[in-house]
Amino acid sequence: MRPSQTSEIRKLDLFRDMSEENFLILTRGAYVQTFPPQVELISEGDAADFLHIVVAGGVELFAGWNGRETSMATLRPISTFILAATIRDAPYLMSARTIEKSRVILLPSYDVREVFDNDNDFARAVVAELAQCYRAVVKNTKDMKLRTSLERLANYLLRCRAKNEDADEFELNMEKRRLASYLGMTPENLSRAIKALRPYGVEVEATAVRITNLSDLEKLAKPTPLIDDKSL
Amino acid sequence: MRPSQTSEIRKLDLFRDMSEENFLILTRGAYVQTFPPQVELISEGDAADFLHIVVAGGVELFAGWNGRETSMATLRPISTFILAATIRDAPYLMSARTIEKSRVILLPSYDVREVFDNDNDFARAVVAELAQCYRAVVKNTKDMKLRTSLERLANYLLRCRAKNEDADEFELNMEKRRLASYLGMTPENLSRAIKALRPYGVEVEATAVRITNLSDLEKLAKPTPLIDDKSL
DNA sequence: CGTTCAATTGATCAGCGTCAAACTAGGTGG
DNA sequence: CCACCTAGTTTGACGCTGATCAATTGAACG
Numbered sequence: 001m002r003p004s005q006t007s008e009i010r011k012l013d014l015f016r017d018m019s020e021e022n023f024l025i026l027t028r029g030a031y032v033q034t035f036p037p038q039v040e041l042i043s044e045g046d047a048a049d050f051l052h053i054v055v056a057g058g059v060e061l062f063a064g065w066n067g068r069e070t071s072m073a074t075l076r077p078i079s080t081f082i083l084a085a086t087i088r089d090a091p092y093l094m095s096a097r098t099i100e101k102s103r104v105i106l107l108p109s110y111d112v113r114e115v116f117d118n119d120n121d122f123a124r125a126v127v128a129e130l131a132q133c134y135r136a137v138v139k140n141t142k143d144m145k146l147r148t149s150l151e152r153l154a155n156y157l158l159r160c161r162a163k164n165e166d167a168d169e170f171e172l173n174m175e176k177r178r179l180a181s182y183l184g185m186t187p188e189n190l191s192r193a194i195k196a197l198r199p200y201g202v203e204v205e206a207t208a209v210r211i212t213n214l215s216d217l218e219k220l221a222k223p224t225p226l227i228d229d230k231s232l
Numbered sequence: 233m234r235p236s237q238t239s240e241i242r243k244l245d246l247f248r249d250m251s252e253e254n255f256l257i258l259t260r261g262a263y264v265q266t267f268p269p270q271v272e273l274i275s276e277g278d279a280a281d282f283l284h285i286v287v288a289g290g291v292e293l294f295a296g297w298n299g300r301e302t303s304m305a306t307l308r309p310i311s312t313f314i315l316a317a318t319i320r321d322a323p324y325l326m327s328a329r330t331i332e333k334s335r336v337i338l339l340p341s342y343d344v345r346e347v348f349d350n351d352n353d354f355a356r357a358v359v360a361e362l363a364q365c366y367r368a369v370v371k372n373t374k375d376m377k378l379r380t381s382l383e384r385l386a387n388y389l390l391r392c393r394a395k396n397e398d399a400d401e402f403e404l405n406m407e408k409r410r411l412a413s414y415l416g417m418t419p420e421n422l423s424r425a426i427k428a429l430r431p432y433g434v435e436v437e438a439t440a441v442r443i444t445n446l447s448d449l450e451k452l453a454k455p456t457p458l459i460d461d462k463s464l
Numbered sequence: 465c466g467t468t469c470a471a472t473t474g475a476t477c478a479g480c481g482t483c484a485a486a487c488t489a490g491g492t493g494g
Numbered sequence: 495c496c497a498c499c500t501a502g503t504t505t506g507a508c509g510c511t512g513a514t515c516a517a518t519t520g521a522a523c524g
Binding site: 083090091093132133139 | 276277295296297298300301302304315316317319320322323325326348349352355356358359360362363364365366367369370371372373374376377378379416454456457458459464
């Protein structure tokens with residue numbers, strides 16, 4: 001892999017503190033590949049041969065069972081994914097597909113584990129990353145179990161707003177059908193939920209969202225840092 | 233803390249590989265306490281001052297929002313809990329209460345982080361533990377989003393069976409109301425779901441479960457390692 | 465300009481929660 | 495020892511949320 005390509009991931013928390021030597025080991029056998037949309041990068045159940053990093057585009061993590069499918073997360077650059085499976089040398093629990101044209105870096109799991117065994121700073125960075133991922137999933141579980149679909153949508157919009165520097169107008173960065181699946185509902189139900197938020201000052205036109213009455217929306221959503229704060 | 237008490241946690245994966253010296257640092261400021269049932273050990277939102285370890289009894293992790301509450305997990309000896317919050321020095325995302333008379337070891341988070349910074353083997357053990365926890369929560373999310381409540385119950389019973397060396401008769405190790413909450417349903421609905429499993433060869437009397445037709449139950453439950461295998 | 469797929473809308477239905485009441489079991493005190 | 499109390503469980507009736515099915519609209523793309 002060319003240095004120009006590795007430099008874009010060098011700054012990630014996960015790799016920032018490691019030695020140059022170990023970073024070279026990590027990237028010597030790496031691939032960079034560009035994929036068209038809707039390509040399934042990994043399938044749940046497969047062996048975790050590579051640690052993946054999205055550096056451009058977008059990737060959806062999803063899972064299926066018995067003919068059903070649900071969206072688990074959407075990843076935007078620059079994010080690693082399926083670190084836990086790589087470290088444990090276990091099968092992927094989720095599948096991943098590109099949702100648009102995407103550039104992905106693939107680090108052989110074997111090398112990741114080797115460096116993990118030898119580089120103590122990297123091992124600690126892995127802990128930080130995993131702890132963060134773990135807490136994100138716990139928050140997600142709380143969201144799912146404690147809130148109705150309308151409340152989930154309302155809080156999701158507030159989180160989007162926060163991600164966009166508290167702008168009252170922003171764009172949904174995914175298809176509504178995938179958003180619906182992520183929020184644990186059907187597209188039809190999402191469509192109705194959006195309508196139901198209109199009295200609370202939410203206007204949605206295609207992917208454009210405008211929040212005209214923040215306090216009403218917050219009164220409904222009742223966001224809490226223990227579910228909705230990304231940084232905690 | 234007396235050596236007789238520390239020895240019972242020394243064998244845990246998390247502490248097994250660390251130096252004696254660092255183990256002493258970890259336990260020098262530790263408490264052992266015995267609690268009656270229904271004591272709230274930690275509350276979500278609190279600072280993570282201690283890493284907890286159940287060594288006897290049982291502890292429930294739960295979370296609340298807006299007056300609602302849901303059971304997140306039940307911990308049996310010997311298990312650590314809230315490792316992620318301790319390491320990240322972040323607030324707990326879940327509360328914990330004893331469900332019966334329990335003995336709990338409390339390791340000051342400060343010491344845990346100190347040893348984590350200095351003991352590379354411990355850092356790696358933390359990774360293994362966190363990766364395991366992360367994957368458990370992901371599996372739980374899949375269970376919730378992809379299955380109906382009846383299917384969740386059926387698979388839960390099959391997992392219990394597996395945990396009891398594939399015995400067709402075993403005891404539920406928790407109250408039905410907590411099981412219901414854990415499975416994301418109401419006690420009333422659980423009661424009816426249990427009835428609904430009767431045609432599939434499931435007999436439940438109080439806490440005693442008997443599976444009389446495994447293949448029928450499996451045909452309904454359709455268990456998959458990617459959700460139901462604890463070891464993966 | 466037609467094809468295609470997502471999004472919407474309406475009608476219907478099932479699953480599950482809510483409320484209320486009856487039942488049970490374990491523990492307490494007369 | 496038995497009556498009673500308490501808390502969990504079960505049962506029934508009812509209603510709401512959200513899923514399903516079907517049809518229409520809308521938008522992107524060749």
